[in-house]
Amino acid sequence: MDSLKDFIVNFKYLMPALGKYKKAAQKSMLFTTIETILELIVPSIMAIIIDKAIAEKDLGLTVKLSLLMIFISLLCMYAGASATRLAATTSTGFGSNLRKISFNKIQEYGFRDLEYYGSPSLITRLTSDIQQIIFSVFMGTRFIIKTLVMAIVAVTLSVKISRNLSLIFLVLIPLLVLGIFALTTRAIPTFRQFRKEFDNLNQVVQENLANIRVVKAFVRNDYEIKKFDRQNQTMFKIIDKGAGFMSFITPISNLFMFLSIISIIYFGGKEIIGGLIGVGELMSFVTYAMMLLGAFIGISMVMMQMMMSSPGVVRVAEIIKHIPEMDESLAQEGQEVEDGSIDFDNVFFKYDKSGENFALSGVNLHIKSGETIGILGPTGSSKSTLVQLIPRLYDASSGRVKVGGRDVKTYSLEELRAKVNIVLQKNTLFSGTIAENLRWGNNEASDEEVIEAAKIAAADDFINQRDGGYNSVLGQGGVGVSGGQKQRLCIARSLLTKPKILILDNSTSAVDTKTEASITASLKKYHPDMTKIIISQRMSSFKDCDRIIVMDEGRIEGIGSHQELYATNEIYRKTYDIQEKGADE
Numbered sequence: 031m032d033s034l035k036d037f038i039v040n041f042k043y044l045m046p047a048l049g050k051y052k053k054a055a056q057k058s059m060l061f062t063t064i065e066t067i068l069e070l071i072v073p074s075i076m077a078i079i080i081d082k083a084i085a086e087k088d089l090g091l092t093v094k095l096s097l098l099m100i101f102i103s104l105l106c107m108y109a110g111a112s113a114t115r116l117a118a119t120t121s122t123g124f125g126s127n128l129r130k131i132s133f134n135k136i137q138e139y140g141f142r143d144l145e146y147y148g149s150p151s152l153i154t155r156l157t158s159d160i161q162q163i164i165f166s167v168f169m170g171t172r173f174i175i176k177t178l179v180m181a182i183v184a185v186t187l188s189v190k191i192s193r194n195l196s197l198i199f200l201v202l203i204p205l206l207v208l209g210i211f212a213l214t215t216r217a218i219p220t221f222r223q224f225r226k227e228f229d230n231l232n233q234v235v236q237e238n239l240a241n242i243r244v245v246k247a248f249v250r251n252d253y254e255i256k257k258f259d260r261q262n263q264t265m266f267k268i269i270d271k272g273a274g275f276m277s278f279i280t281p282i283s284n285l286f287m288f289l290s291i292i293s294i295i296y297f298g299g300k301e302i303i304g305g306l307i308g309v310g311e312l313m314s315f316v317t318y319a320m321m322l323l324g325a326f327i328g329i330s331m332v333m334m335q336m337m338m339s340s341p342g343v344v345r346v347a348e349i350i351k352h353i354p355e356m357d358e359s360l361a362q363e364g365q366e367v368e369d370g371s372i373d374f375d376n377v378f379f380k381y382d383k384s385g386e387n388f389a390l391s392g393v394n395l396h397i398k399s400g401e402t403i404g405i406l407g408p409t410g411s412s413k414s415t416l417v418q419l420i421p422r423l424y425d426a427s428s429g430r431v432k433v434g435g436r437d438v439k440t441y442s443l444e445e446l447r448a449k450v451n452i453v454l455q456k457n458t459l460f461s462g463t464i465a466e467n468l469r470w471g472n473n474e475a476s477d478e479e480v481i482e483a484a485k486i487a488a489a490d491d492f493i494n495q496r497d498g499g500y501n502s503v504l505g506q507g508g509v510g511v512s513g514g515q516k517q518r519l520c521i522a523r524s525l526l527t528k529p530k531i532l533i534l535d536n537s538t539s540a541v542d543t544k545t546e547a548s549i550t551a552s553l554k555k556y557h558p559d560m561t562k563i564i565i566s567q568r569m570s571s572f573k574d575c576d577r578i579i580v581m582d583e584g585r586i587e588g589i590g591s592h593q594e595l596y597a598t599n600e601i602y603r604k605t606y607d608i609q610e611k612g613a614d615e
C-alpha cells in the first residue's frame with residue numbers, strides 16, 4: 031500500500047511530461063468508455079435473443095438481433111483498437127518527454143549533485159525506470175476508466191436482472207481483491223530491491239567497459255567476470271522470488287471465476303425454477319459476472335504495475351525535484367565578466383558538508399587580470415579543489431570567490447563558465463572528428479581559428495600527420511591519440527571558447543618539456559590578456575609565471591616570484607633543488 035501511495039504522491043512531479051499527449055490520453059479514455067459500454071450491451075441483446083426471439087420461435091427477430099450483435103461487436107472492436115493505439119501513443123510520448131525532462135535537469139547538476147546519484151543510477155533511472163513507468167501509464171490510461179465504467183454498468187444491469195443473485199458479487203469481489211493484494215504487497219519489496227541491484231549491475235558493467243584497457247593490462251578478466259556473475263546472480267534470486275508470489279495471481283483469479291460461475295448457476299438455477307428469471311437472463315448474468323471479475327482483475331493488474339513501477343517513479347521524481355547545488359538566484363541578468371582578475375577572500379571549503387575535514391582553509395588570494403600564475407604542491411594539497419571554485423564547479427563553504435571583481439554567484443553559470451575555462455586533470459574527448467572535438471567549446475569557430483588554437487596548443491603538427499588531418503575520427507572518449515596529444519587537443523578546445531581565464535590543471539603532464547615550453551610561450555605571445563593558471567608537478571612548467579603559489583594541506587603556504595619563494599619557502603626550495611639539481615647531476 032505504501033508503494034501505491036509513493037506512486038500517487040510522486041507521480042505529480044512527472045505529470046508535466048504528459049504535455050501535448052494529454053489530448054491522446056483523453057481520446058483514449060473516451061474510446062475506452064465507448065468500447066466498455068458496447069461490450070456491456072452485447073450480453074443484454076443475447077438475453078433478448080434467447081428469452082424472446084428463440085423462446086417465441088421468431089426467426090426474423092433472431093436474425094435481426096444477431097446482425098445487431100455483430101454490428102455492435104465490430105464497433106466495439108474498432109473502439110477498443112483505437113483506445114489501445116492512443117494509449118500507446120500517450121504512454122510512449124509521456125516516456126519520451128519524461129526522459130527529456132530528466133536529461134535536461136541532469137545537465138543543470140553540479141559536480142556534487144552528480145556524485146550524489148552516481149552515473150550508473152542516473153542511467154538506470156533514465157532507461158529502465160522510465161520504461162516501467164511507460165507501462166504503468168499505458169495500463170492506467172487503458173484500464174482504470176474501463177474498470178470504473180464496467181463496474182458501475184455491470185453492477186446496475188446485474189441488479190436489474192436479480193437483486194439476490196448480485197449479492198454473490200458482494201462476497202466474491204472483496205475476497206478476490208484482497209487475495210491479489212496480499213500477493214502483490216509481498217512481491218513489492220523485491221521489486222524495489224531489484225531497482226537498486228540494477229544500478230549495481232550497471233555500475234559493474236560501466237566500470238568494466240570504461241576501464242577495459244586497465245582490466246586487460248592487469249589480466250583481470252576472470253576477476254571481473256566473477257564480479258559480474260555475483261551481481262547477476264543476486265538479481266536473478268530477487269526477481270525469481272518476486273515471480274514466485276506473482277505466479278499465484280492467475281490461478282487465484284481463475285479460482286474466483288469458477289467459484290462465481292458455480293454459485294451463480296446454483297443460486298440462479300433456483301431462481302429459474304422459481305420462475306423469477308429467464309435462462310437468457312441467467313446467461314447474461316454470468317457474462318456480467320465474468321466481465322466484472324475481469325475488470326477487477328484488470329484493476330489489480332494496473333495497481334500491481336503501479337506498485338512495481340513506484341520505486342522508479344520515486345527515483346525519477348527525485349531527479350526532477352532535485353534542487354541543483356549551484357543556484358543561480360543571485361545571478362544578475364546580462365552581467366558579463368569584465369576582466370580576468372580573481373580574488374579569494376578567506377575561503378573555506380569541504381566536500382562533505384556534514385564532515386569535519388576542510389579541503390581548503392583560510393585561502394586569501396588576489397590575482398590580477400592577465401597574470402600567469404603557477405600552482406605547486408604535493409598531491410592531495412587541494413590544488414585542483416582551489417581552481418574548481420573559480421568556474422563554480424563547486425561553491426565555497428564560506429568566504430567569497432570573485433572573478434572580474436564580482437562574486438562568482440552574480441554571473442549566470444553560462445557566462446561564468448564561458449569566461450573561465452578549465453582544462454581538467456581528468457579530461458576527455460568525444461567520439462567524432464578532431465575538428466568537431468575542437469569546436470565542441472565553440473561551434474562558431476572558423477577553420478582559421480581552429481587551426482590557430484591547435485598551433486598554440488602545439489597540436490597542429492601531429493594533427494596534420496594523421497590521415498584525414500582535422501577530419502580524422504576519434505573513438506569514444508577520444509580513443510586514437512596518445513595521452514600527451516589528447517592533452518594538447520583539450521587545451522586547443524579550451525582556447526576556442528576564448529576565455530578570460532584559462533586554467534590548466536596538470537594539462538601538460540604527459541607532454542614533453544620542450545613542447546610544454548612552446549605551449550606556454552605561445553600562450554604568452556598570442557593571449558597576453560588572458561589570466562593563466564598552471565598547475566603542475568614540474569618546476570619547468572612555471573618558467574613563464576609571474577607568481578607561483580605553493581600549496582600544502584589545503585592552505586596557501588607561500589606566494590611570490592621564483593626568487594622570492596626560493597629564498598623564503600622551504601617546500602619550494604626543496605622541490606626546486608630536487609628537480610633542477612637532480613637533473614643536472
Ligand code: ADP
Nearest residue numbers: 381382389407408409410411412413414415416
Ligand atoms: P590535488 O589536486 O592537489 O592533488 P585535490 O584538490 O584533488 O588535490 O584534493 C584535495 C583533497 O580533497 C584530497 O584529500 C582529496 O581526497 C579530496 N577530494 C578531492 N576531490 C574530492 C571529491 N570529489 N569528493 C571528496 N573528496 C575529494
Ligand code: MG
Nearest residue numbers: 413414415455
Ligand atoms: Mg589535482
